[in-house]
Amino acid sequence: MKKLLSLLAIAGLALSFTAQAADAPAAGAAAPAKAPTAQQSRMKTCNADAGNKNLKGDERKAFMKECLSADKQAKQQDKMKSCNAEAGSKNLKGDARKAFMKECLSNKPAG
Template identity: 50%
Template sequence: MLKKSLISVLCLSLLVPAVSLAETATHAVKPLTAHQERMKTCNADAKGKKGEERKAFMKSCLKGESAAAVKKAPEAKKHEKKTAKKPKTYKKLNSQQMRMKTCNVEAKGKKGAERKAFMKSCLSNK
């Protein structure tokens, strides 16, 4: 009985590596997609570049831009950061916020207890 179970365990232990080897062989045959190929090529071309320069290079290379545009990209990006300003976005104020804003403007010059009393009365008036 012990011999039979030992033999079956040995046979199973020999089968497991064979099955896993077959699985890895099927995964290795898979060809790279077009994007993976482009990543591989761009990554090889980006050797020696670091930081922002590498990031800009990879971005333009993956888009398929020319080498001349790729070299100018970091400089253009730096210039763009200095000149481009984000427009301010204003959210709509609700009635309480509008009241606070108005009362704050009216309370200029008042300090301490006087300001506190004024703000209380101003905000309670509807």
């Protein structure tokens, strides 16, 4: 009985080592690293800022939400300024200006 238990233990260890070796990538076949997306970069920056400020719990959540949305707000404000300036340079008034602004602001930003 002791021999059977010993054999089962050894077999279990052998299988676990084999499974780990199969999960590990081959030494020369490392996958190329992907560049982080813009969202991942913002997340990393905001996370570091929250860590530097020692924020925890709800304060950290609120800070992260504000930090991650700040970039969107800045882009929208820049878009509004450029569309407004363009409408002004075209001397648009009334309904023509409203239609132009709606079209300009709904267009996706280049890039």
